[in-house]
Amino acid sequence: MNERQIIDHIAALSAQGDGRLIKGIGDDCAVVAKDGRLVWLLTMDTIIEGVHFDLAFHPPEKLGRKLVSVNVSDIGAMGGQPVFALLSLGMPKTFESFWFKAFAKGLADGCREYGCLLIGGDTVASPQGFNCTLTVIGEAVAEQVIFRSGARPGDMVWVSGSLGLAAAGLELLKRKLDRAGGDFGPLVAKHLDPIARVGLGRCLGESGLAHAMMDLSDGLATDLSHLCKQSGVGARIAAWELPISPALIEAARLTGADPEQWAVCGGEDYELLFTAPAEAHGRLLELGRQCGLTLTPIGTVTEGEGVVLRRRRADGTCEEQGIAYQGYDHFRRCPAGKPGRMQP
Amino acid sequence: MNERQIIDHIAALSAQGDGRLIKGIGDDCAVVAKDGRLVWLLTMDTIIEGVHFDLAFHPPEKLGRKLVSVNVSDIGAMGGQPVFALLSLGMPKTFESFWFKAFAKGLADGCREYGCLLIGGDTVASPQGFNCTLTVIGEAVAEQVIFRSGARPGDMVWVSGSLGLAAAGLELLKRKLDRAGGDFGPLVAKHLDPIARVGLGRCLGESGLAHAMMDLSDGLATDLSHLCKQSGVGARIAAWELPISPALIEAARLTGADPEQWAVCGGEDYELLFTAPAEAHGRLLELGRQCGLTLTPIGTVTEGEGVVLRRRRADGTCEEQGIAYQGYDHFRRCPAGKPGRMQP
Numbered sequence: 001m002n003e004r005q006i007i008d009h010i011a012a013l014s015a016q017g018d019g020r021l022i023k024g025i026g027d028d029c030a031v032v033a034k035d036g037r038l039v040w041l042l043t044m045d046t047i048i049e050g051v052h053f054d055l056a057f058h059p060p061e062k063l064g065r066k067l068v069s070v071n072v073s074d075i076g077a078m079g080g081q082p083v084f085a086l087l088s089l090g091m092p093k094t095f096e097s098f099w100f101k102a103f104a105k106g107l108a109d110g111c112r113e114y115g116c117l118l119i120g121g122d123t124v125a126s127p128q129g130f131n132c133t134l135t136v137i138g139e140a141v142a143e144q145v146i147f148r149s150g151a152r153p154g155d156m157v158w159v160s161g162s163l164g165l166a167a168a169g170l171e172l173l174k175r176k177l178d179r180a181g182g183d184f185g186p187l188v189a190k191h192l193d194p195i196a197r198v199g200l201g202r203c204l205g206e207s208g209l210a211h212a213m214m215d216l217s218d219g220l221a222t223d224l225s226h227l228c229k230q231s232g233v234g235a236r237i238a239a240w241e242l243p244i245s246p247a248l249i250e251a252a253r254l255t256g257a258d259p260e261q262w263a264v265c266g267g268e269d270y271e272l273l274f275t276a277p278a279e280a281h282g283r284l285l286e287l288g289r290q291c292g293l294t295l296t297p298i299g300t301v302t303e304g305e306g307v308v309l310r311r312r313r314a315d316g317t318c319e320e321q322g323i324a325y326q327g328y329d330h331f332r333r334c335p336a337g338k339p340g341r342m343q344p
Numbered sequence: 345m346n347e348r349q350i351i352d353h354i355a356a357l358s359a360q361g362d363g364r365l366i367k368g369i370g371d372d373c374a375v376v377a378k379d380g381r382l383v384w385l386l387t388m389d390t391i392i393e394g395v396h397f398d399l400a401f402h403p404p405e406k407l408g409r410k411l412v413s414v415n416v417s418d419i420g421a422m423g424g425q426p427v428f429a430l431l432s433l434g435m436p437k438t439f440e441s442f443w444f445k446a447f448a449k450g451l452a453d454g455c456r457e458y459g460c461l462l463i464g465g466d467t468v469a470s471p472q473g474f475n476c477t478l479t480v481i482g483e484a485v486a487e488q489v490i491f492r493s494g495a496r497p498g499d500m501v502w503v504s505g506s507l508g509l510a511a512a513g514l515e516l517l518k519r520k521l522d523r524a525g526g527d528f529g530p531l532v533a534k535h536l537d538p539i540a541r542v543g544l545g546r547c548l549g550e551s552g553l554a555h556a557m558m559d560l561s562d563g564l565a566t567d568l569s570h571l572c573k574q575s576g577v578g579a580r581i582a583a584w585e586l587p588i589s590p591a592l593i594e595a596a597r598l599t600g601a602d603p604e605q606w607a608v609c610g611g612e613d614y615e616l617l618f619t620a621p622a623e624a625h626g627r628l629l630e631l632g633r634q635c636g637l638t639l640t641p642i643g644t645v646t647e648g649e650g651v652v653l654r655r656r657r658a659d660g661t662c663e664e665q666g667i668a669y670q671g672y673d674h675f676r677r678c679p680a681g682k683p684g685r686m687q688p
Binding site for chain 2 (some may be wrong): 020
């Protein structure tokens with residue numbers, strides 16, 4: 001069984017009608033009714049030593065904050081505000097107290113920065129390495145929640161920030177090249193200590209401009225495929241519109257990687273991916289400026305299904321390649337990336 | 345640092361005033377306001393292969409249901425009703441699909457039996473063994489929630505069911521003696537597939553009779569110490585009142601164990617421990633009958649602090665021993681038990 005089959009199996013076993021549940025397995029968060037006006041958003045993410053982080057180069061304080069950020073990112077991706085968190089912390093019996101204290105400080109700082117309160121959890125002795133699970137509960141105005149399922153043909157596809165930075169930063173760290181270039185700081189920081197786009201997510205929720213939204217955790221190719229599948233649409237992305245930074249190109253040159261591949265396949269950027277009608281273009285650019293983030297239209301939502309990447313040939317014509325999930329050879333070289341969420 | 349210090353450290357870093365939070369770290373669940381009348385109860389528990397369960401004798405279907413039961417038990421221990429659950433499932437890449445399907449069936453059955461809905465989570469590849477975290481959200485009428493902190497001197501201390509069964513069952517399983525006696529079924533079942541006392545917890549909440557309550561997950565000695573510390577009181581337990589079943593005595597005889605030690609120190613019984621004023625005695629016995637469970641008064645709440653076990657000597661006099669946490673030699677032989685919750 002692959003991961004998709006695991007999740008489908010669990011989702012099928014769990015399917016029940018329940019009036020209190022607005023959205024179950026299949027989006028960034030589960031959504032349940034709180035009162036007439038507000039909903040609660042619930043999400044849960046686990047990070048495991050050796051799978052999601054390498055203690056050789058991941059400072060514990062940054063790891064603690066990252067655990068908060070990756071969870072809070074799911075709340076932001078539906079337009080919500082994080083409110084509460086629960087932590088399950090598994091540590092080897094031989095853990096060092098300075099390590100734990102730095103981790104706990106990062107976690108507490110992260111909670112404070114995003115405005116959520118750690119209210120409980122569990123602590124266990126883990127025979128092999130660290131593993132931590134965080135559950136975050138967020139709040140949103142019911143009518144402002146943005147689901148993955150609302151994309152419509154003709155929408156423009158947008159992303160916040162710059163793509164592929166986390167994948168590049170991780171590669172630089174692995175090769176001990178993180179100090180080899182003057183501009184690699186943001187790449188490395190993106191892997192070690194990403195920032196969840198909660199403010200932007202809320203602004204988009206309040207604006208009513210976005211039809212569908214999710215965060216970029218498993219890479220554009222995979223995440224856009226999820227969004228399209230949930231919406232019953234396809235998408236066509238223009239490679240030349242992808243926000244690729246000069247530092248990413250420099251890092252790719254240094255490591256022999258392909259910057260486009262990082263931008264399309266690289267996971268853990270925790271930027272927002274959303275769709276909006278074409279007429280919202282100007283207001284979205286302005287909204288991005290207000291939030292201090294660059295928003296970039298990178299393609300369009302299409303009828304049908306599948307996610308296609310368009311590239312310009314030297315002769316001015318275009319070639320197209322399907323990039324849904326891991327559908328073609330080029331991207332089969334993609335790192336397997338972090339294990340995904342419960343999303344069909 | 346020991347577990348208590350870990351939790352205290354996290355709790356101190358997380359302490360903030362927040363009007364929406366009714367109770368944070370330090371009880372069976374966190375309690376937050378839902379609307380004017382209802383509160384939400386939130387709890388989270390992790391089980392790790394080799395720490396909490398042994399795949400050599402733990403059937404996956406029972407393990408899935410146990411994961412639900414141990415979480416739901418915390419909801420019941422505050423008088424609530426489980427509503428939603430989120431699962432984080434870590435499995436080795438080499439997992440067998442029949443194993444996973446049986447585990448998922450047990451989990452889904454458990455959710456259905458307790459009336460809660462699995463609404464999301466996370467699935468990850470775990471390099472070493474299985475580990476699963478469940479977050480359960482419950483609901484309760486605000487004024488019916490029973491905290492650990494309400495015990496008063498003069499209260500009687502009560503437990504539901506029979507004590508020490510899970511510890512005995514685990515020992516029998518480890519020694520392959522689980523089929524050696526005709527009455528060992530309930531002992532073994534208590535370890536493999538315990539039943540959370542949700543119905544009893546709700547009845548106690550509705551009755552208004554109990555002053556303080558929690559579930560027995562780490563054993564009577566430790567759990568009663570937590571309850572007393574939270575309430576600022578002490579307790580005196582009568583060894584001769586402990587509900588010890590004939591099967592427990594038989595299992596102890598067979599394995600060379602001490603049935604009293606199992607009853608006092610054995611973890612994972614998931615029975616309810618509560619205190620109530622002496623005048624509620626008759627109504628509590630009746631309430632237990634209505635719920636199909638034996639409720640037993642085993643001691644009294646005292647001024648001061650400390651948890652004391654009284655034993656009768658052959659000459660009719662009594663001896664007393666402090667059993668708070670792991671405070672004396674006899675109980676230092678107690679199995680370290682399952683790692684505890686976030687409770688001071």
